[in-house]
Amino acid sequence: MRTIRRKESEKDSIGVNTAIALGNFDGLHIAHMEVISAVIDYAKAHDLTSMVYTFSEHPKNVTDRTGEVRYITPTQQKEAVLKKTGLDILYLDIFTPELMKMTPEAFLVYLKEALGAKFLSVGYNYTFGYKASGDVAFLEKWCSANDVELYVAKPVYLEGKPVSSSRIRKSISVGNVELAVRMLGRPYFVSGCVEHGRKLGTSLGFPTVNTKVNECSVLPKFGVYVTHTFIDGVMHKSITNIGIKPTIGTNELTIETYIIDFEGDLYGKDIRVDFLVFLRDEKKFASYEALSEQIASDVETARAYEGSLE
Numbered sequence: 001m002r003t004i005r006r007k008e009s010e011k012d013s014i015g016v017n018t019a020i021a022l023g024n025f026d027g028l029h030i031a032h033m034e035v036i037s038a039v040i041d042y043a044k045a046h047d048l049t050s051m052v053y054t055f056s057e058h059p060k061n062v063t064d065r066t067g068e069v070r071y072i073t074p075t076q077q078k079e080a081v082l083k084k085t086g087l088d089i090l091y092l093d094i095f096t097p098e099l100m101k102m103t104p105e106a107f108l109v110y111l112k113e114a115l116g117a118k119f120l121s122v123g124y125n126y127t128f129g130y131k132a133s134g135d136v137a138f139l140e141k142w143c144s145a146n147d148v149e150l151y152v153a154k155p156v157y158l159e160g161k162p163v164s165s166s167r168i169r170k171s172i173s174v175g176n177v178e179l180a181v182r183m184l185g186r187p188y189f190v191s192g193c194v195e196h197g198r199k200l201g202t203s204l205g206f207p208t209v210n211t212k213v214n215e216c217s218v219l220p221k222f223g224v225y226v227t228h229t230f231i232d233g234v235m236h237k238s239i240t241n242i243g244i245k246p247t248i249g250t251n252e253l254t255i256e257t258y259i260i261d262f263e264g265d266l267y268g269k270d271i272r273v274d275f276l277v278f279l280r281d282e283k284k285f286a287s288y289e290a291l292s293e294q295i296a297s298d299v300e301t302a303r304a305y306e307g308s309l310e
Contacts (some may be wrong), residue, residue, distance in 0.1 A: 003054060003090045012020025018089070019043040019119035020051045020111060022126060024058060025164040028081050030185040031123065031156040038121040038151045040086050048118055051089040052082060053111070064173040068220035072184075077191060090288045091115070108142050119149040126152075131261070158183055175221040175278040178243055184297050187228070187274035190217065190255060194266040206295050208241075208256040209266050211273060219255075226277040226302045231269070236262050239295075240273055241303045243282035260303055277305065 002172040004014070021039040025032050036052055043050035058069045058173055075092065082090055093099065102110070107129050109184070115308065120143060128134040136152055143150040155162040163183045171180040174186060180188045192212045222243035229238040240257040279298055285291040 001085075001087050001090060003079055003092065004096060007090045010299040013114050014089075014116060016049045017116040017118050018051045019046070019048045019121070020053050020115065020117050022053055022111075022128070023122045023123060024165070025052060025054050025093055026058060026069070027184060028070075028078060028246060029163050029165065029168060029183050030158075031163045033085075033185065034088065034153045034156065035121045035151075036082075036085060036121055037112075038153065039119065042149070042151070043088070043117050044086075046119070049116075050086075051115070052116065053091045054095065056076045056092040057095055059298050066175065068216075070169060071216050072165060072172070072188070072218055072270060074217055076292070077189070080191075089193070095242070101130050105142065106127030107134070107285060108139070108146070108148075111144065112148060117148055121153065124155050125154050127186055127271065152222075156210055169218045172218050172220050175219055175223055177225065177275040177278060187276060189272050189274045190218075190219075190271040191270065194269050194271060206258045206292070206299070208258045209254045209271070212259065212272065213253055220278070220280040222277055223296055224279045224282065225275050226275040226305045229257055230272040230274070230277065231259075231262075231266065236260065237302055237305070238273070239279070239298045240266045240275065240280065253300070258299065260299060291298075 011099060019039045019042045020038045023032065024037060025036075025111065028036075038126070039052070040050045042048065056075060058071070060069045079090060087264065099107075111120070120139070122139065126136055126139070126141075127137065140152075142148075157163070159179075167185050168180050168188075171177070171183070177188055190211060195210045196210055211263050220242055223241070225242070227238045227240040228239075229236045237260045238257050239260075240255060242253075242255050243255075244253055251258075257271075279301060280294075285294065
């Protein structure tokens with residue numbers, strides 16, 4: 001898969017005919033994947049180049065500064081997920097003031113003339129163009145008149161409600177990572193480089209690794225989770241604490257993972273931590289000994305856990 005990050009000055013044609021999936025695609029959840037799979041399948045059947053067209057920054061973070069949208073899948077994670085699908089191109093555009101003010105028709109002409117669109121795939125509630133004035137009905141009329149094939153994915157329901165990025169964010173933020181996993185169709189994960197911590201876990205008998213907190217990402221609520229940690233592609237059972245460690249009293253937000261039965265130096269190494277089940281809220285213990293006993297119990301629960309999507 002090739003990733004194209006358009007620079008503000010670049011508007012040239014990419015020189016191929018394409019089948020394009022349109023959307024923000026934060027989360028790349030099971031409903032998003034129906035939109036994207038339609039493009040990949042159509043492109044293979046019609047000798048086209050498959051493309052996901054999206055933005056390097058969520059448009060709402062450009063147009064509405066009153067409430068920042070936290071990302072489920074930052075760009076690096078999005079690339080990792082899409083590489084496994086057989087997609088040809090991930091096209092990351094810049095949501096510039098010029099693009100923001102484009103009429104729906106001008107945007108579609110841009111897709112056809114600059115990006116070679118012969119087939120478009122969207123979700124049932126897709127909107128586009130200036131002030132989201134373009135919708136699926138507009139898209140259907142335009143595609144019919146301009147010899148562009150169109151696929152509109154139907155909503156995907158889980159527990160009686162449509163799967164959506166906002167619903168996944170809510171589930172993660174309240175600690176319901178199990179529901180988030182079902183809507184994503186894969187584990188919710190964080191990834192990053194292991195950093196040096198204060199090594200307080202070692203003093204408790206459970207040495208942990210610290211993963212840098214991505215300030216742009218939605219994070220699960222404070223507490224302890226059953227997780228799987230991937231090191232060089234190998235899965236290790238683990239538990240992860242997100243919070244400020246009230247017993248220790250640091251008041252610093254951290255993601256700390258204890259990797260069960262693992263020995264080795266991971267500092268400076270990239271790891272991935274999949275969140276599977278919420279175990280308990282973070283709380284202040286009366287003593288380090290009480291905290292250590294609770295961690296030991298958490299470890300045994302994680303060791304016995306057998307669920308996974310991988």
